Amino acid sequence: MIRSYAVRRERALPWREPLEVLQAIGARDGTLGLFSGTGGRVLIGTDPDAVCQTDCDAAEAWALLDDPAWGEGAVQLLAYDGGARPATGPRPPVWPDLMAARYPAWLVFETTTRTLTAVGRGEAATGAERALDQAEGWARMASPQVAAEGPLTATFDAEADEAAYRAAVADVVARIAAGELFQANIARVWSGEMTPEADPLDVFLRLARDSPAPYAAFWRLGGRVLVSNSPELFLTLEPGGRIETRPIKGTRPRRADPVADQVEVEALLASVKDRAENLMIVDLMRNDLSRVCVPASVRVERLCHPESYANVHHLVSTVSGSLSPGRGVGQVMAATFPPGSITGAPKHQAMKVIAGHEPPRGPWCGSLLLREGPGELTASVLIRTLAFQRRDGRWHWRTQAGAGIVADSDPGAESDEVLSKISAIKRALTEA
Secondary structure, X not given: OOOOXXXXXXXXXXXXXHHHHHHHHOOOOOOEEEEOOOOOEEEEXXXXXXXXXXXXXXXXXXXXXXXXXXXOOEEEEEOHXXXXXXXXXXXXXXXXXXXXXXXXXXXXEEOOOOEEEEEEEEOOHHHHHHHHHHHHHHHHOOOOOOOOOOOOEOOOEEOOXXXXXXXXXXXHHHHHHOOOOOEEXXXXXXXXXXOOOOOHHHHHHHHHHHOOOOEEEEEEEOOEEEEEEEOOEEEEEOOOOEEEEOOEEEEEEOOOOHHHHHHHHHHHHHOHHHHHHHHHHHHHHHHHHHOOEOOOOOEEEEEEEEEEOOOEEEEEEEEEEEEOOOOOHHHHHHHHOOOHHHOEEOHHHHHHHHHHHXXXXXXXXXXXXXXXXXXOEEEEEOOOEEEEEEEOOEEEEEEEEEEEEOOOOOHHHHHHHHHHHHHHHHHHHHOO
């Protein structure tokens, strides 16, 4: 058992560049960096005072999420496979079901105002002050460093070829026509081995520079590294009980020519198929939230709004509600995880179909939860995400990209969409 923090302190510090701080401490076990795209907030920390990595049943995971000692200054990762297991049954593990770490010290960067604040937590004031000193020491270590050059991976291999993916899409379309389900998100997998001198941090730095995303994350913990460049919010929970989800469905590639780029946006907005895909998941998320929210409080605030990122355009919807009194984060995740946008509808059957076409997903399409304080939650959907593991002195990586398959999906078009989604990660790994 760990004890909850009782004291929180803050200290203003001279400005430092967040990426320079992350580079300075990035090799330490436990280092975490959470980046909110361009002009957003950044959180950096290392040296956690509590760590958990385990395969566990869902009840154990939800209990940890509701433990007050893990509700402040903590980050938790729920792997997709743990949440999908009630539908898929046991499958060979490729990542812990649950990873968690708690940080007494944070550096909080507000990039729009170029202000830097150290945050320290402890069981007593002396502990909080020590944490502030620790965070200030990390900031002082920042200095410009030379970026890695050349390809970072020795291999970039698809675990199944494009023909196999198209066949999987065709099978799902046939299942939809037979009335088995309405939608399923089907993915391709790529994996490889890093070059001897390369580190996962190099991949994150390239993505942060070339393809900044609003829910980007770097996390090194116990021989594993998570690198996420996710654009998608799963859930936010505010202290007053307001809960929000923002599912993404519908994709078009970015174009270098502004006129051609706008044509892609207009085509996305006009696409009956993409809007239908989005609407199905909005309806699913409304249903999931209704299980833990005040009756009649769940509503759609925004439907099929176009948002543009470095490599793709997406349709994004916003669903919100008011959390029922007495409900906690564990109950929220039990009602909603895995995210509907990366499973399908009905969710249970979609996960069974996915398991028939894909190997275990690991952290991809799971969720990374930031717990800044009691009653607060920010959880991303771990798309555009790589999982790294250290074996035989080298880093090995694995990543996926998927597409939502509906009744009128075309296997060729869905394959093209998947390749668009993986393009930024492929460039970061393979280009100079």
